[in-house]
Amino acid sequence: MTDTTPTLASGDPQRPRAQLVATGFACAACSMMMAGALGLYMARRHASGPHPGHDWLNGLAVPNPQLVYALLTLVASMVTAHWALWASRRRDSAHAWTAIATTLVLGLGFINMVMYSLNRMGLEIGAGEYQNLAFATTGLALAIVVVGLFYLGLMGLRSLGGSVGQQGSTALGAAVFFWDFAVLAWAVTWYTVYVVK
Amino acid sequence: MSENSTATTSRGVPVEDPTPFGWLTTTDHKRIGRLFIVSSMLFLVVGIFLDLLVRLDLTSATDFVSLGRDGFAQGFTFSREALTLLFLIPAFLGVAIYMVPLQIGAPNLAFPRAATASFWAWKVSAVVLIGAYIGNGGPYGGWANGVDLHLLALSGLVISLLLGSIAVATTVMTMRSPGLYLDTTPPFAWSALVSASMLVVSLPVLLGQIGILYIDHRYGRVFLAGNYGIWERIDWIHRTPQLFIYVVPILGVTAEIVLATAKRRVFEPLAMYFTLGLVGLFGFGAWANFSVTGEGADIIDGLEGVVLVGLYGGALLGTAGLLGLLGLALIQNRKMPKVSTSLLAALGAGTLILFGALYGLIGAATDWLEIAGRGNDGNPQLRMTTWVTGQQSVLIYGAGLLGLLAAIHWWAPKIWGRQLNDLLGILNFVVIGVGALLAFLGPALSGLFTEQPDFVYGDPNATAIYASWVDDTGAETFSAIGVAGVVILLGGVGLLLLNLLISVGMKKGIEADEDPWAAQSPEWMLPSPPPIGEPDQLPTLVSGTPLLDAAEAEEAAV
Numbered sequence: 018m019t020d021t022t023p024t025l026a027s028g029d030p031q032r033p034r035a036q037l038v039a040t041g042f043a044c045a046a047c048s049m050m051m052a053g054a055l056g057l058y059m060a061r062r063h064a065s066g067p068h069p070g071h072d073w074l075n076g077l078a079v080p081n082p083q084l085v086y087a088l089l090t091l092v093a094s095m096v097t098a099h100w101a102l103w104a105s106r107r108r109d110s111a112h113a114w115t116a117i118a119t120t121l122v123l124g125l126g127f128i129n130m131v132m133y134s135l136n137r138m139g140l141e142i143g144a145g146e147y148q149n150l151a152f153a154t155t156g157l158a159l160a161i162v163v164v165g166l167f168y169l170g171l172m173g174l175r176s177l178g179g180s181v182g183q184q185g186s187t188a189l190g191a192a193v194f195f196w197d198f199a200v201l202a203w204a205v206t207w208y209t210v211y212v213v214k
Numbered sequence: 215m216s217e218n219s220t221a222t223t224s225r226g227v228p229v230e231d232p233t234p235f236g237w238l239t240t241t242d243h244k245r246i247g248r249l250f251i252v253s254s255m256l257f258l259v260v261g262i263f264l265d266l267l268v269r270l271d272l273t274s275a276t277d278f279v280s281l282g283r284d285g286f287a288q289g290f291t292f293s294r295e296a297l298t299l300l301f302l303i304p305a306f307l308g309v310a311i312y313m314v315p316l317q318i319g320a321p322n323l324a325f326p327r328a329a330t331a332s333f334w335a336w337k338v339s340a341v342v343l344i345g346a347y348i349g350n351g352g353p354y355g356g357w358a359n360g361v362d363l364h365l366l367a368l369s370g371l372v373i374s375l376l377l378g379s380i381a382v383a384t385t386v387m388t389m390r391s392p393g394l395y396l397d398t399t400p401p402f403a404w405s406a407l408v409s410a411s412m413l414v415v416s417l418p419v420l421l422g423q424i425g426i427l428y429i430d431h432r433y434g435r436v437f438l439a440g441n442y443g444i445w446e447r448i449d450w451i452h453r454t455p456q457l458f459i460y461v462v463p464i465l466g467v468t469a470e471i472v473l474a475t476a477k478r479r480v481f482e483p484l485a486m487y488f489t490l491g492l493v494g495l496f497g498f499g500a501w502a503n504f505s506v507t508g509e510g511a512d513i514i515d516g517l518e519g520v521v522l523v524g525l526y527g528g529a530l531l532g533t534a535g536l537l538g539l540l541g542l543a544l545i546q547n548r549k550m551p552k553v554s555t556s557l558l559a560a561l562g563a564g565t566l567i568l569f570g571a572l573y574g575l576i577g578a579a580t581d582w583l584e585i586a587g588r589g590n591d592g593n594p595q596l597r598m599t600t601w602v603t604g605q606q607s608v609l610i611y612g613a614g615l616l617g618l619l620a621a622i623h624w625w626a627p628k629i630w631g632r633q634l635n636d637l638l639g640i641l642n643f644v645v646i647g648v649g650a651l652l653a654f655l656g657p658a659l660s661g662l663f664t665e666q667p668d669f670v671y672g673d674p675n676a677t678a679i680y681a682s683w684v685d686d687t688g689a690e691t692f693s694a695i696g697v698a699g700v701v702i703l704l705g706g707v708g709l710l711l712l713n714l715l716i717s718v719g720m721k722k723g724i725e726a727d728e729d730p731w732a733a734q735s736p737e738w739m740l741p742s743p744p745p746i747g748e749p750d751q752l753p754t755l756v757s758g759t760p761l762l763d764a765a766e767a768e769e770a771a772v
Binding site (some may be wrong): 030047049054153154157 | 324325376379380381383385386387388389411414415416417418419420421422423426428429430433434436437447501512
């Protein structure tokens with residue numbers, strides 16, 4: 018590469034993918050966080066005694082229908098999030114706004130359904146090993162969903178607040194990517210803690 | 215710290231506030247980097263001092279001579295946390311935050327505000343962590359709310375370091391000058407990417423664990439034995455192989471300095487990037503044994519032993535390969551390289567990482583194969599003895615401090631605009647080298663010959679009062695050797711701070727021009743130090759060695 022000369026030339030910052038790459042790193046970090054928490058959950062579950070036979074749930078009954086509906090709500094919100102992205106790439110701000118608002122409403126609805134389900138289940142913190150582990154792992158997964166909601170709302174406002182352009186679509190694309198990950202993180206947590214138990 | 219001149223900007227980027235208040239709100243990577251470097255050095259002093267007190271306690275097999283019965287366990291845990299989370303990781307994160315944008319021709323970090331938030335969140339969390347310990351709230355502490363506070367502070371430290379790591383990794387991935395590809399980036403930038411990426415996929419495991427530990431400790435303590443179960447699950451972040459992830463940037467510093475001194479490109483660039491990646495990659499997975507299974511203190515055997523031996527072997531292979539490539543570059547030069555503090559310290563740090571990996575491999579193989587009855591008949595495996603402290607001393611004190619010494623001496627002109635005193639630097643190298651050697655030898659020999667326990671998770675006092683475990687006469691002497699080493703290391707850190715005070719603070723150091731070392735990477739094309747704020751003009755790069763390219767082109771033209 019001997020043609021290189023160390024002269025200083027005007028340089029403009031090129032960072033078209035920065036947000037997407039950073040979001041990828043954040044997803045990797047969150048997935049390892051969940052891996053650590055669920056790994057500990059499974060290790061404790063394994064160490065708790067023979068299965069079946071041992072009452073790992075301490076008499077609790079998991080409200081399966083409600084939690085499945087909650088998951089389906091979240092899956093539906095993935096569709097609306099991608100609708101928002103699709104619309105923003107076509108500079109259709111009316112559709113994009115509608116889709117983002119729908120996603121946020123579905124996300125809030127999901128949180129409400131999960132809280133209702135846990136109340137119905139009688140999951141009381143400090144009442145037993147399963148309760149504490151379920152509370153902590155569910156809390157971490159819900160935290161990821163809440164961060165995803167904020168991220169989506171913020172990027173929606175930023176990208177659609179001014180003009181709907183390529184830059185805005187990239188930012189929204191990163192937020193939608195994180196939202197997809199948040200749904201996946203919840204699905205894995207739900208399957209581990211409430212289905213396989 | 216000398217202040218840089220303020221740059222004007224034509225792109226609407228906010229101009230940096232040059233007043234002291236500007237340090238609080240800065241979004242300039244150079245200021246954030248300096249804040250990380252200086253703060254981590256101050257926390258290092260605290261960490262070494264606590265380690266000294268812990269080692270003093272180990273010089274008597276029958277009594278606590280410094281920290282006392284209640285303070286010993288917390289002194290031990292705090293010194294480990296301080297040396298990794300408050301020194302080793304943030305110090306080299308700081309160097310990366312400062313140097314990486316300059317090395318890849320970027321105007322700033324990808325997310326400068328995130329980096330600022332990272333520093334201040336780290337700083338506040340560090341203060342809260344120290345406050346929790348002062349209030350008797352660390353692991354094994356008697357203040358329950360303080361233990362919770364300690365866990366929250368630990369989460370704050372991890373989240374802030376992750377934020378900084380993501381900013382660095384994203385910068386290398388997306389903000390390189392057009393034409394500068396990943397396989398042509400300077401070695402330090404590449405090592406920063408490797409280390410940051412591996413931190414991003416390993417430290418969050420601790421976060422997940424802390425989430426559960428916090429809930430359980432605060433509400434009911436159902437499966438934790440009081441707060442005794444905490445340390446056993448988080449200790450992996452202070453041990454090998456996880457430590458290899460933290461030292462990858464040091465290998466990058468070594469490569470940078472050796473190649474620049476040899477005035478050569480590496481023989482096979484891809485091999486260099488591969489070996490650096492290998493060391494980082496083989497640091498991954500340490501968490502599985504400790505944090506998930508909670509079996510950190512148990513005997514390793516079977517698959518566990520194979521995996522550990524494999525991880526150490528991989529790190530050894532990577533380090534040896536890199537040092538081999540750098541050695542070839544030195545030989546190719548056919549001239550005796552100019553001896554300087556940075557070169558000596560860089561070579562010393564690289565060699566110690568190699569030694570650390572070899573030492574780990576020997577220890578893991580001995581435990582796994584039950585050599586000399588390790589793990590049988592009540593004999594503790596080497597990994598349960600102060601053999602482990604020896605390895606930590608090699609990697610944190612030896613490689614970490616020498617790596618920092620090398621980086622600071624090498625890049626001081628770029629960071630502060632002045633060269634540090636080289637004579638004082640060489641003395642500093644000798645002092646740190648001797649200190650690290652003794653700090654390693656004491657616990658290593660004690661672990662090998664007297665089986666002195668490293669730390670007994672269920673009964674930390676048994677670590678210090680170990681008369682029932684071993685023939686203590688030798689252990690006391692070996693511990694005293696370790697104490698001497700740590701005292702010398704404290705002197706070494708003091709010398710480094712003194713050099714900074716004299717050369718930079720009192721402005722006695724030689725004022726540096728753009729490229730005082732006749733180096734080759736892109737940061738040496740910029741003024742020393744570069745003005746604060748985002749520059750109007752940036753080098754357009756197509757290679758990680760533009761100055762060497764230019765010199766060769768000039769030579770060819772003549």
